[in-house]
Amino acid sequence: MKSYFRPEIDALAGYTPGEQPKMPGLVKLNTNENPYPPSPRVRDAVANFDARSLRLYPDPTADALRDAIARRFGCRHENVICGNGSDDLLTMIFRAFTDPERSMAMPDPAYSLYPVLAAMQGAESRLIPLAEDFSLPGDFLEQAKGANLLAFPRPNAPTGVSFARETMERICRDFDGIVLIDEAYADFADDNCLDFALRFDNVIVMRTFSKSYSLAGLRLGYAVSSPAIVDGLMKLKDSYNTDRLSQTIGLAAFEDRGYLAECTAKVRSTRARLTAALRELGFRVLDSQANFVFAAPPGGDGKPYFDYLRQNAVIVRYFPAPRTRAFTRITIGTDPEIDRLLALTREFVK
Amino acid sequence: MKSYFRPEIDALAGYTPGEQPKMPGLVKLNTNENPYPPSPRVRDAVANFDARSLRLYPDPTADALRDAIARRFGCRHENVICGNGSDDLLTMIFRAFTDPERSMAMPDPAYSLYPVLAAMQGAESRLIPLAEDFSLPGDFLEQAKGANLLAFPRPNAPTGVSFARETMERICRDFDGIVLIDEAYADFADDNCLDFALRFDNVIVMRTFSKSYSLAGLRLGYAVSSPAIVDGLMKLKDSYNTDRLSQTIGLAAFEDRGYLAECTAKVRSTRARLTAALRELGFRVLDSQANFVFAAPPGGDGKPYFDYLRQNAVIVRYFPAPRTRAFTRITIGTDPEIDRLLALTREFVK
Numbered sequence: 001m002k003s004y005f006r007p008e009i010d011a012l013a014g015y016t017p018g019e020q021p022k023m024p025g026l027v028k029l030n031t032n033e034n035p036y037p038p039s040p041r042v043r044d045a046v047a048n049f050d051a052r053s054l055r056l057y058p059d060p061t062a063d064a065l066r067d068a069i070a071r072r073f074g075c076r077h078e079n080v081i082c083g084n085g086s087d088d089l090l091t092m093i094f095r096a097f098t099d100p101e102r103s104m105a106m107p108d109p110a111y112s113l114y115p116v117l118a119a120m121q122g123a124e125s126r127l128i129p130l131a132e133d134f135s136l137p138g139d140f141l142e143q144a145k146g147a148n149l150l151a152f153p154r155p156n157a158p159t160g161v162s163f164a165r166e167t168m169e170r171i172c173r174d175f176d177g178i179v180l181i182d183e184a185y186a187d188f189a190d191d192n193c194l195d196f197a198l199r200f201d202n203v204i205v206m207r208t209f210s211k212s213y214s215l216a217g218l219r220l221g222y223a224v225s226s227p228a229i230v231d232g233l234m235k236l237k238d239s240y241n242t243d244r245l246s247q248t249i250g251l252a253a254f255e256d257r258g259y260l261a262e263c264t265a266k267v268r269s270t271r272a273r274l275t276a277a278l279r280e281l282g283f284r285v286l287d288s289q290a291n292f293v294f295a296a297p298p299g300g301d302g303k304p305y306f307d308y309l310r311q312n313a314v315i316v317r318y319f320p321a322p323r324t325r326a327f328t329r330i331t332i333g334t335d336p337e338i339d340r341l342l343a344l345t346r347e348f349v350k
Numbered sequence: 351m352k353s354y355f356r357p358e359i360d361a362l363a364g365y366t367p368g369e370q371p372k373m374p375g376l377v378k379l380n381t382n383e384n385p386y387p388p389s390p391r392v393r394d395a396v397a398n399f400d401a402r403s404l405r406l407y408p409d410p411t412a413d414a415l416r417d418a419i420a421r422r423f424g425c426r427h428e429n430v431i432c433g434n435g436s437d438d439l440l441t442m443i444f445r446a447f448t449d450p451e452r453s454m455a456m457p458d459p460a461y462s463l464y465p466v467l468a469a470m471q472g473a474e475s476r477l478i479p480l481a482e483d484f485s486l487p488g489d490f491l492e493q494a495k496g497a498n499l500l501a502f503p504r505p506n507a508p509t510g511v512s513f514a515r516e517t518m519e520r521i522c523r524d525f526d527g528i529v530l531i532d533e534a535y536a537d538f539a540d541d542n543c544l545d546f547a548l549r550f551d552n553v554i555v556m557r558t559f560s561k562s563y564s565l566a567g568l569r570l571g572y573a574v575s576s577p578a579i580v581d582g583l584m585k586l587k588d589s590y591n592t593d594r595l596s597q598t599i600g601l602a603a604f605e606d607r608g609y610l611a612e613c614t615a616k617v618r619s620t621r622a623r624l625t626a627a628l629r630e631l632g633f634r635v636l637d638s639q640a641n642f643v644f645a646a647p648p649g650g651d652g653k654p655y656f657d658y659l660r661q662n663a664v665i666v667r668y669f670p671a672p673r674t675r676a677f678t679r680i681t682i683g684t685d686p687e688i689d690r691l692l693a694l695t696r697e698f699v700k
Contacts, residue, residue, distance in 0.1 A: 001551050001578060003582075004447055004452075004499075004528045004552065005446055005582045006449050010582070020406075020409060020410065031407055033405055036405070037401070042401050043401040045401075046401045051393040051396045051397075052393075054387075055383055055384050055385075055564040055565070055567065056370075057383065057560075060370065084438075084591065087588035087590065088588055091588060095356075096359050099472075120585075120586060122449075149354075177354055178354045214405040216408075217407060217593060218404050219590060228353070232355045236359065239463075240435060240437065241434065241437070241569075243434075243567060243595075243596065244567035245567075245595050246593065249404075
């Protein structure tokens with residue numbers, strides 16, 4: 001049968017998200033979900049939601065939520081755009097700034113969705129190898145030169161490593177193109193770069209409700225940038241991209257700052273304990289600023305460890321590329337979940 | 351300030367969705383929302399929803415809903431893809447099948463979002479004028495030749511006119527490209543073209559929960575097509591494009607066939623009454639198969655009528671293009687809302 005798809009789409013392998021297996025009793029540490037439930041205010045927002053209101057379209061720009069976000073960061077709502085998860089925002093950003101003449105650059109390894117989004121646009125991806133310790137190489141900016149979009153997760157995924165703020169600031173100031181800082185994991189980190197989105201005209205900082213707010217199932221994210229960039233992205237946005245329930249629930253979660261602080265503190269404390277315990281067992285564990293750790297078992301091959309955990313109903317993530325295959329990425333679970341993982345790990349290293 | 355946007359995006363005016371005004375007491379007949387609330391099963395699905403489950407990602411392909419849709423239409427779930435509203439599916443379809451070498455053709459007037467989506471891709475839009483009665487011209491297929499994507503709303507928007515099934519079938523069979531039949535309003539019509547999506551490899555039929563299911567605020571739509579086309583669109587889909595609440599609520603609404611039949615029957619009955627009453631008052635009213643009517647007041651200018659209604663807190667839609675400016679598009683409301691509109695209309699024509 002003849003294909004009418006654009007050749008770029010026919011050529012595309014597509015992005016494979018982490019598995020969502022349905023086995024009971026599984027310890028699921030593979031997609032960086034938060035092990036704690038969302039804020040009690042989320043439960044109340046669902047319980048008090050008037051289902052009859054669903055007959056009407058939502059606010060196309062989610063202004064109640066945008067206003068709350070703008071207040072939090074001391075900017076105007078013209079600096080904020082909401083998306084159906086960060087994925088929706090990433091899609092808009094790649095459609096806005098990449099094409100066969102406008103390439104994307106990124107550190108490698110980083111979020112493997114970026115090159116897929118670039119390929120959809122027929123755009124080249126320049127993967128700039130990170131240093132041995134997964135920090136940015138000294139000549140990163142030189143290597144990125146000529147790209148129109150420079151995309152970073154910070155903290156980085158799948159490594160959990162956070163790049164130095166001074167380095168990020170220099171990149172934002174000196175890069176001739178859009179700098180996208182994907183702060184999906186920033187609420188678990190010691191610092192963030194949100195202020196750069198307001199200080200530099202060419203910087204976009206993205207956040208999501210999926211991780212720190214325990215709302216991966218809701219699909220809600222936002223980006224902060226200059227009004228000119230937000231305006232342009234608005235043109236590409238599906239008219240009503242965030243729904244009534246998401247807007248209401250997202251706002252309820254966002255306003256519960258105490259609960260966010262409590263949950264992220266628990267995750268950080270478990271992260272420290274897991275890091276120390278794995279190192280004790282001979283693993284190389286990168287210093288993580290995210291809600292996961294990137295850990296290489298003794299022997300330099302992540303696969304047998306990944307397989308062993310899987311056989312024992314603990315699912316983590318394994319990336320078979322050359323730079324990542326020594327490692328597995330382990331999402332921070334509850335303390336009992338991490339205890340189970342550590343008990344299996346002790347068996348494994350024997 | 352230098353723009354890093356693709357020139358196509360800088361040049362884009364963007365699509366303006368219908369207003370969502372917030373005045374109290376307003377009769378809102380401008381965006382084709384259903385005047386009746388969603389099924390009582392929707393209320394129950396919200397009330398019984400476990401908010402804790404939101405910490406986990408949703409099913410990326412919404413398989414419980416896809417299976418229910420496939421069962422209803424006697425196909426397999428490989429024939430079905432779900433979207434964050436039809437908008438999300440339209441975006442995927444235009445990204446899949448249009449670019450500077452692959453143009454889009456459509457009847458004119460039709461849904462004004464299509465040319466905006468084509469422009470985002472740098473693709474040309476060929477607008478093929480409808481006949482005086484807003485039916486397809488005899489040489490439509492010849493005029494569409496060479497386009498890679500042929501997009502129709504059926505029933506058409508903003509006219510409400512449905513194109514003959516035999517004509518649609520011939521187009522599906524003979525057009526060398528993708529035929530997209532956007533059946534947003536099909537549940538209000540006497541017939542539909544869903545079977546063509548399963549009989550022809552190049553046909554996509556789209557449906558939405560926004561209109562007939564009274565769930566515009568939820569953002570949920572689906573497309574039925576050949577497995578090869580669904581596979582290709584899946585590559586372009588955001589990984590988790592429909593959220594947990596939408597999947598649960600959508601399924602509950604979809605399974606309540608009795609309520610759907612009851613609501614659409616009420617809308618059709620009010621549509622017949624409104625059509626007759628406006629004709630009585632000297633309006634030209636096209637035969638509508640949708641949940642709105644396209645009606646031209648005596649005198650051949652829709653604008654003063656639109657303005658008069660608006661001054662009296664009744665909002666309808668006016669499209670100032672040459673082919674549409676004699677008309678206003680009036681969404682079918684409740685009977686009391688339509689009575690209010692008719693009372694004002696009687697004043698207006700005096």
